[in-house]
Amino acid sequence: MSASVAARWVVVDIEGTLTPTSQVHVVLYDYARPRLGPWIEAHPDDPVVRDAVAEVRAEAGLAPDAGTAEVVAVLHGWMDADRKAAPLKALQGLIWQDGYARGELVTDYFGDVVPNLRAWKDRGLGLAVFSSGSVAGQVASFSNTTSGDLRPLFAAHFDTVNAGPKRERASYEAIAAGLGGPRPEQVVFLSDVPAELDAAVAAGWRAVGLARAGEPFADADFGAHPVVGGFDEIDIEVVA
The missing domain is CATH 1.10.720 (Transcription Termination Factor Rho, Rna-binding Domain; Chain A, Domain 1)
Structure with missing residues (x-):
């Protein structure tokens, strides 16, 4: 499995995408x-x-x-x-x-996550998060990890309060506006939930599904969305 996309922004889900579901549940x-x-x-x-x-x-x-x-x-x-x-x-x-x-909580990520997030940022891509967890919780989770403090990687955070439900097109339109109004096709969303990818594509975004082994959506039907087993399988061309 592999996926190639062109983008200016990469927006990531957390649970099942960056971290094992067990990290949350x-x-x-x-x-x-x-x-x-x-x-x-x-x-x-x-x-x-x-x-x-x-x-x-x-x-x-x-x-x-x-x-x-x-x-x-x-x-x-x-x-x-x-x-x-x-x-x-x-x-x-x-x-x-x-x-x-x-220091009582420490976030652990899938092994392919942090190296690729750092590489994408170094190449000039903007990184943002869209999770059902609160923005405060998101920021906290990146502050103390097995890879250090990752907060500087991300330019923006969105949740169901400041953006909207994750399975609705309008939420992704609101996020694009919050990112400064890039063209929709310049944003790619990475998530393990097919319905969230559907909503992002409905808003004009690119989308890539994460079917990680052992996770709840590993065997889900991702329809027409490109699907990968990890970030190492995603090739992102940076566009101006």
């Missing part, structure tokens, strides 16, 4: 789960926490004064269902940010 989720309640209790005046708790109560149909235990029960249910809920992502992002800062 096991390592990060297990870290956040027992800390949600204590974090809410310890930061009652943080506007991000306060707004997130209010959103959970509203979305779950809880009473406006529902206690932390009720809110956490909803959050745990959303985690079990892998629901991409904005208030959950906001709270997880704060907890993960703290965990990375403490």
Whole structure:
């Protein structure tokens, strides 16, 4: 498998694309789960926490004064269902940010990821991230990795709050605008989820599917999208 594309920008997904799914569903989720309640209790005046708790109560149909235990029960249910809920992502992002800062969390990547990201940046490509995880969580995850601090690699970060759902065309149009308005065909999106690639192509982007061995979408139907098993199999021509 191999793919050749021309681009100015490379936008990458994280889970299943840069990192194993277990990095999120096991390592990060297990870290956040027992800390949600204590974090809410310890930061009652943080506007991000306060707004997130209010959103959970509203979305779950809880009473406006529902206690932390009720809110956490909803959050745990959303985690079990892998629901991409904005208030959950906001709270997880704060907890993960703290965990990375403490050195208790370290991100590990597929072996082909970091060398190619660095090579692409050195060749003049712009790199950005689009993940369902909050921007705060994304930035934190790049701050403490087995390859050092990778934050300088990326020029922009997008999530489902500042861009929109990952399976909708409008989200990719919003990201292109946020990147300074490159022509759509000058942006390539790398993801392991076929429906996300479909949405990117609908917005005029290029797209390459990642079918990584052992990952949930390894045997997915990627349709007409070019598919690779890793970043080493992607040849990107830099266009002006």
